[in-house]
Structure formats: C-alpha cells, structure tokens
Amino acid sequence: xxxxxxxxxxxxxxxxxxxxxxxxxxxxxxxxxxxxxxxxxxxxxxxxxxxxxxxxxxxxxxxxxxxxxxxxxxxxxxxxxxxxxxxxxxxxxxxxxxxxxxxxxxxxx
Amino acid sequence: xxxxxxxxxxxxxxxxxxxxxxxxxxxxxxxxxxxxxxxxxxxxxxxxxxxxxxxxxxxxxxxxxxxxxxxxxxxxxxxxxxxxxxxxxxxxxxxxxxxxxxxxxxxxxxxxxxx
Numbered sequence: 001x002x003x004x005x006x007x008x009x010x011x012x013x014x015x016x017x018x019x020x021x022x023x024x025x026x027x028x029x030x031x032x033x034x035x036x037x038x039x040x041x042x043x044x045x046x047x048x049x050x051x052x053x054x055x056x057x058x059x060x061x062x063x064x065x066x067x068x069x070x071x072x073x074x075x076x077x078x079x080x081x082x083x084x085x086x087x088x089x090x091x092x093x094x095x096x097x098x099x100x101x102x103x104x105x106x107x108x109x
Numbered sequence: 110x111x112x113x114x115x116x117x118x119x120x121x122x123x124x125x126x127x128x129x130x131x132x133x134x135x136x137x138x139x140x141x142x143x144x145x146x147x148x149x150x151x152x153x154x155x156x157x158x159x160x161x162x163x164x165x166x167x168x169x170x171x172x173x174x175x176x177x178x179x180x181x182x183x184x185x186x187x188x189x190x191x192x193x194x195x196x197x198x199x200x201x202x203x204x205x206x207x208x209x210x211x212x213x214x215x216x217x218x219x220x221x222x223x224x
Contacts, residue, residue, distance in 0.1 A: 099154075
C-alpha cells in the first residue's frame with residue numbers, strides 16, 4: 001500500500017526550512033528517503049530502521065515514529081541544491097520499496 | 110559505495126520492436142535487482158523483482174510476457190520490453206541493495222520512447 005506524503009509541493013526561499021511528512025496505513029518497519037532531480041534517478045538520503053530513530057546529514061534530517069506509522073524529513077536552511085522531488089519509501093527487504101507520490105520542492109534564490 | 114550501471118540512458122524504438130535494458134552492479138554482487146517504471150510527474154512503481162538464477166517476480170498488472178527479465182549472473186540483470194507500444198514509453202530504473210540496513214542504489218535510468 002502506497003505511503004501518503006504531504007505536502008505535494010513546497011516553494012521556499014533559500015535559507016528557509018521545510019518539513020515533508022510520510023505516513024502509512026500499515027505497520028512500518030523501516031522508512032527510506034530519496035531525492036530525485038528532473039530526468040535523473042533517485043538518490044538515497046537516509047534510512048530509518050527503528051521507532052524513535054532520528055538521524056541526519058548536513059542540514060537534512062529525519063525522524064521515524066513507529067507507533068504513529070509516520071516519518072518526517074526536515075530540511076534546514078535550504079539551499080538551491082535541495083530542489084527536487086522527495087520520495088519516501090516503505091517496505092524493502094525481498095519485496096522492494098513502495099514509494100509515496102512525492103513532494104516537489106522548489107527553492108528560490 | 111555501491112554503484113549500479115544502467116544502459117542505455119535513452120532509446121527510441123519503433124512500435125512493435127523489442128528493447129533490452131541492462132543493469133550491472135559494478136562493485137558488489139546483486140542477488141536481487143528491482144525494476145521500476147516512472148511515468149512523467151509520477152512516482153516510481155515497482156514492476157518486478159529479479160533474482161539471480163531464478164524466475165522474476167512481477168507485480169500485479171505487469172505482463173511478464175511483455176517485460177522479460179533475465180538475471181543470469183550476480184552482476185547483471187536485463188529487462189527486455191517486447192513488442193513495444195507508445196504506451197510503454199516511460200523511464201525505467203533498476204535498483205539494488207547492499208545489506209538489509211542500507212538504502213537502495215539506483216541505476217541512472219533509461220528513457221524509452223516508442224514511436
């Protein structure tokens with residue numbers, strides 16, 4: 001079952017923050033986050049494997065609330081390079097990932 | 110890090126012909142490769158799971174006779190779109206994973222246009 005992402009699109013000015021949410025109607029055991037730029041393949045950002053886990057790299061971080069079956073991706077002090085479409089993915093293992101519909105992020109100078 | 114090489118990057122073919130897309134894991138052995146399809150402005154949809162040395166597993170609604178998958182070695186998986194039609198035009202991407210605690214690495218994708 002496809003996870004639900006919100007918002008569908010975000011327009012920010014450089015330096016502003018953004019939060020992208022991903023929720024599932026099924027129990028979540030792991031959540032993946034990817035960024036895809038137009039015409040390119042998705043790039044792995046991070047994976048969260050345990051309820052309550054939070055992790056980050058540079059100014060991008062994510063949290064995983066296993067009980068609420070949701071995850072959030074936080075983009076702090078956004079840069080122009082953050083523009084793209086962000087996908088969360090659930091499942092994994094032998095079955096591959098089921099991706100949300102994506103959140104389009106546009107960063108304006 | 111894990112690298113998946115996908116070829117070709119783009120292909121234009123005539124309706125009714127077949128097209129083969131290759132994905133190679135360059136620095137690791139991929140016993141499993143996943144094939145996705147992405148239509149413009151849409152999400153990635155899993156088409157099939159390719160397992161080395163065994164038959165592929167197809168998602169519901171994906172015609173296995175139309176999308177032939179071969180995973181003959183631990184480093185190569187191929188997707189052949191047979192008797193392609195314009196509605197098969199899409200972005201096809203393969204991916205694999207090194208270890209269950211890591212993310213998936215994607216190939217660079219193949220943009221197929223059927224005319």
